Amino acid sequence: xxxxLSPEETAFRDEIRAFxxxxxxxxxxxxxxxxxxxxxxxxVEWQRKLYDKGWATPHWPVEYGGCxxxxxxxxxxxxxxxxxxxxxxxxxxxxxxxPVIATFGNEEQKKKFLPGTASLDIWWCQGFSEPGAGSDLAxxxxxxxxxxxxxxxxxxxTWTTLAQYADWIFVLARTNPQAEKKQMGIxxxxxxxxxxxxxxxPIQLIDGGHEVNEVWFDEVKVPAENLVGQENRGWDYxxxxxxxxxxxxxxxxxxxxxxxRIRELAKLERYGDHPLMExxxxxxxxxxxxxELKALEITQLRxxxxxxxxxxxxxxxxxxxxxxxxxxxxxQVATELMMDVVGPFVMPFGASMDDEDRTNEPPIGPxxxxxxxxxxxxxxxVSIYGGSNEIQRNIIAKAILGF
Amino acid sequence: xxxxxxDDQLLLKESVGKMFAARYSDFEKRKAYQKLPNGYDRAVWSxxxxxxxxxxxxxxxxxxxxxxxxxxxxxxEQIGRSLAVEPYLATVVLCGAIxxxxxxxxxxxELIPKIAAGEAVVALxxxxxxxxxxxxxxxxxxxxxxxxxxxEGEKSVVLGxxxxxxxxxxxxxxxxxxxxxxxxxxxxxxxxxxxxxxGYPTQDGQHAAEISFAQVKLPASTIIGGEGxxxxxxxxxxxxxxxxxCAEAVGAMDELVKMTxxxxxxxxxxxxxxxxxxxxxxxSVDMLVMLEQARSMAIYAALSAGDDxxxxxGQAVSAAKVQIGRSAKFIGQQATQLHxxxxxTMEYKGGHYFKRLTMIEQMFGEADYHLRKLAHAGxxxxx
Numbered sequence: 001x002x003x004x005l006s007p008e009e010t011a012f013r014d015e016i017r018a019f020x021x022x023x024x025x026x027x028x029x030x031x032x033x034x035x036x037x038x039x040x041x042x043x044v045e046w047q048r049k050l051y052d053k054g055w056a057t058p059h060w061p062v063e064y065g066g067c068x069x070x071x072x073x074x075x076x077x078x079x080x081x082x083x084x085x086x087x088x089x090x091x092x093x094x095x096x097x098x099p100v101i102a103t104f105g106n107e108e109q110k111k112k113f114l115p116g117t118a119s120l121d122i123w124w125c126q127g128f129s130e131p132g133a134g135s136d137l138a139x140x141x142x143x144x145x146x147x148x149x150x151x152x153x154x155x156x157x158t159w160t161t162l163a164q165y166a167d168w169i170f171v172l173a174r175t176n177p178q179a180e181k182k183q184m185g186i187x188x189x190x191x192x193x194x195x196x197x198x199x200x201x202p203i204q205l206i207d208g209g210h211e212v213n214e215v216w217f218d219e220v221k222v223p224a225e226n227l228v229g230q231e232n233r234g235w236d237y238x239x240x241x242x243x244x245x246x247x248x249x250x251x252x253x254x255x256x257x258x259x260x261r262i263r264e265l266a267k268l269e270r271y272g273d274h275p276l277m278e279x280x281x282x283x284x285x286x287x288x289x290x291x292e293l294k295a296l297e298i299t300q301l302r303x304x305x306x307x308x309x310x311x312x313x314x315x316x317x318x319x320x321x322x323x324x325x326x327x328x329x330x331x332q333v334a335t336e337l338m339m340d341v342v343g344p345f346v347m348p349f350g351a352s353m354d355d356e357d358r359t360n361e362p363p364i365g366p367x368x369x370x371x372x373x374x375x376x377x378x379x380x381x382v383s384i385y386g387g388s389n390e391i392q393r394n395i396i397a398k399a400i401l402g403f
Numbered sequence: 404x405x406x407x408x409x410d411d412q413l414l415l416k417e418s419v420g421k422m423f424a425a426r427y428s429d430f431e432k433r434k435a436y437q438k439l440p441n442g443y444d445r446a447v448w449s450x451x452x453x454x455x456x457x458x459x460x461x462x463x464x465x466x467x468x469x470x471x472x473x474x475x476x477x478x479x480e481q482i483g484r485s486l487a488v489e490p491y492l493a494t495v496v497l498c499g500a501i502x503x504x505x506x507x508x509x510x511x512x513e514l515i516p517k518i519a520a521g522e523a524v525v526a527l528x529x530x531x532x533x534x535x536x537x538x539x540x541x542x543x544x545x546x547x548x549x550x551x552x553x554x555e556g557e558k559s560v561v562l563g564x565x566x567x568x569x570x571x572x573x574x575x576x577x578x579x580x581x582x583x584x585x586x587x588x589x590x591x592x593x594x595x596x597x598x599x600x601x602g603y604p605t606q607d608g609q610h611a612a613e614i615s616f617a618q619v620k621l622p623a624s625t626i627i628g629g630e631g632x633x634x635x636x637x638x639x640x641x642x643x644x645x646x647x648x649c650a651e652a653v654g655a656m657d658e659l660v661k662m663t664x665x666x667x668x669x670x671x672x673x674x675x676x677x678x679x680x681x682x683x684x685x686x687s688v689d690m691l692v693m694l695e696q697a698r699s700m701a702i703y704a705a706l707s708a709g710d711d712x713x714x715x716x717g718q719a720v721s722a723a724k725v726q727i728g729r730s731a732k733f734i735g736q737q738a739t740q741l742h743x744x745x746x747x748t749m750e751y752k753g754g755h756y757f758k759r760l761t762m763i764e765q766m767f768g769e770a771d772y773h774l775r776k777l778a779h780a781g782x783x784x785x786x
Contacts, residue, residue: 287778304404
């Protein structure tokens with residue numbers, strides 16, 4: 001038993017760390033540290049660098065640009081990006097649609113989509129959730145009607161993250177409304193966002209930001225060659241896709257970076273005649289979160305070590321649901337601590353923080369204060385998305401506890 | 404990074420698992436052991452000696468097994484599962500750790516083989532009225548008298564103290580009540596004139612004692628760790644013991660979660676197994692999450708307990724104790740709740756896990772004690 005990285009793993013980590021330090025745009029990094037939204041160009045510029053380095057799509061099959069790393073290296077990579085903090089490769093591209101095309105797509109689709117998906121020349125968004133199909137995704141109502149060499153898509157998707165940046169969307173649509181089970185009549189279809197009949201409507205979230213959208217489909221005519229795999233087998237590909245995004249699900253690195261930052265800032269913030277960091281209640285509250293994070297980090301490493309033993313093509317480990325529950329809770333608690341740090345300057349609402357017209361105005365209070373409350377409000381999402389924590393509990397109850 | 408046991412550790416786990424199962428899988432046997440003098444069966448203790456687990460922490464040079472904290476974790480987890488009542492924690496884990504780190508000193512060298520052979524049961528007399536969990540808070544006086552020392556004072560809640568053959572006593576040979584310096588550890592035959600013991604059962608079905616020392620005369624050769632410098636050795640032993648009870652708690656919590664889930668699947672109300680209700684399923688999932696977090700920290704404690712650096716070792720152990728305390732409280736309370744009335748009865752095994760876990764929460768410092776200690780040490784675990 002040993003908690004330490006091996007010398008090879010340490011060297012690997014140092015290589016990643018050095019690359020981020022040398023190549024990641026410090027302005028983008030500063031935005032991330034301050035909790036500001038980063039724009040499309042920031043994402044694209046960084047992913048392009050990862051792509052050129054060969055690191056944009058670590059867990060893809062090697063023939064399509066994968067790194068051939070094991071679970072431990074993949075974990076180290078994500079963890080280093082999170083702690084920097086730097087953006088992870090865009091999940092919709094790299095963890096979701098890319099592996100589906102690489103695994104179930106035909107040769108033409110692979111040739112057409114995979115390089116741009118890896119380099120972010122094509123920005124993908126995810127057309128899964130609908131107003132009536134959230135946790136019960138198989139209840140989706142969007143239809144794809146076959147007419148000659150085309151599918152005609154009608155319906156509405158929602159919570160579509162960064163659809164405003166997207167070039168393409170991968171859509172789950174019902175191709176056989178008469179199927180015996182609702183999971184059986186669904187297909188996985190790729191749609192160009194510029195196709196007539198596709199409309200994106202922004203949804204403003206409680207933090208004031210524009211992160212998610214509604215995407216409407218009105219008689220959208222899509223070439224039948226954009227079907228991935230077989231018609232009516234889309235549910236299998238969706239399950240494959242959702243099982244793919246587990247390695248970094250605890251987001252330990254993000255929370256770790258936030259807690260470090262909180263510790264630093266709490267030394268600067270005054271509390272009466274001394275720094276906040278010298279307040280017993282604050283120290284103890286922060287330490288309690290650090291302890292839970294330490295436990296989660298080790299739990300995460302245990303899951304990674306299991307994955308290493310099982311080999312990469314094993315079934316998704318239901319223990320990753322434990323990571324999701326605890327990881328999301330700790331991300332959220334860290335944002336609560338940040339509000340404690342900024343005190344009264346939690347209050348001013350700085351309109352949209354990505355509003356270029358206003359980012360040049362002097363900040364109200366310290367520059368790190370503006371994002372404290374929005375970040376807290378925004379992070380309520382993490383226990384809702386990616387399978388809500390209640391769904392995760394259902395998974396654990398069934399798959400681990402045998403209910 | 405590796406969470407696997409070595410082949411030797413796997414063998415140890417298997418043999419220890421069988422050993423405790425044979426003696427404890429029938430819960431009635433435990434009740435019978437508890438009725439014996441000092442609350443355990445000395446014959447069972449001798450069997451442990453034969454099996455080699457009483458020599459676990461001692462080096463091979465001293466006739467030991469040469470095990471470290473990971474081996475202790477393996478044994479303690481099994482003890483937690485079986486709710487074993489023998490004084491393994493006090494003798495082998497706690498006093499064993501203290502003695503192991505001064506094994507070359509005559510008093511330790513003499514006692515170690517006796518422990519290994521099952522001939523000596525040892526207890527640490529450390530807590531005093533008002534000291535709570537501060538190891539440096541020592542009033543019991545050891546006054547120099549020529550070549551000897553005279554001990555005078557009281558010790559409280561000495562785990563395994565009534566039945567112990569030897570005691571390790573923290574006493575003040577210099578300085579003031581809470582000074583770090585001036586604390587000495589004495590290895591004492593428990594039958595030395597002037598020592599009187601009042602034994603009693605503890606809430607978790609084990610035993611402890613109040614011990615008074617009235618003009619107890621001891622030669623200087625009974626001191627271990629150097630006169631006035633006992634605190635480092637003492638805290639080292641307690642750190643290893645905390646790592647040990649973390650593992651014990653994980654064993655107990657693991658069994659208690661299993662029992663609870665099993666109960667939910669079999670107990671019927673409203674014509675269905677109550678485990679079909681989502682509220683109860685989710686509660687047991689929360690118990691599992693707390694268990695896995697605790698398991699991670701017990702591993703962390705075990706892998707840190709051998710650290711020679713007292714600061715980093717203490718940090719890891721305190722962090723683990725906080726998590727274990729929180730998890731033990733949640734799992735113990737929820738298991739009792741989910742069992743309904745049956746969980747409240749003395750007859751049912753589940754309640755005994757709850758009680759042991761509750762005592763572990765307090766032992767060597769409750770969660771908030773360690774949280775405060777860690778918070779005010781100033782270091783960040785997220786570094």
